[in-house]
Amino acid sequence: MNDYTEAEVQRALAEDLGIAEQGISVVRAGAGLVLCGEVESPHRRDEIVRLVHERFPGIEITADIGVTRAAAPTEAEELA
Template identity: 65%
Template sequence: MLAEDPAIAEQGITVVCLERGLVLYGEVESPHRREEILRRVAERFPRVPITSDIGVIRTQAPSQVEELP
């Protein structure tokens, strides 16, 4: 569903079905994108509890130079 939705097109999310509901794992590029994914999954499965373990990765260039030893 997430990969085929043209507005989301997200392939990096793993969905696991457990006795207590769905757990979503992965990383996305913004908090807004994470919330949109959770909203769409909740719309599709309105009676199923959903737990999110979706992290937000940094998409901007580093602001400092990394110094290696």
């Protein structure tokens, strides 16, 4: 891992045609990297982690990527 690894990972996420993700932050943490952000599904989170592992083997990756609710609510919201 070098001084530009975070930027290289960020660019790989944005430029990959299957991912095209710009909402994930990449932060150095010790000898590895932490991916932070929100995505719309667990599948998308898994694809992001897979891409980073494939393109940057040997770097420890921690995924702190949450999944936002993308579906419409199933109940009415009560306003007071």
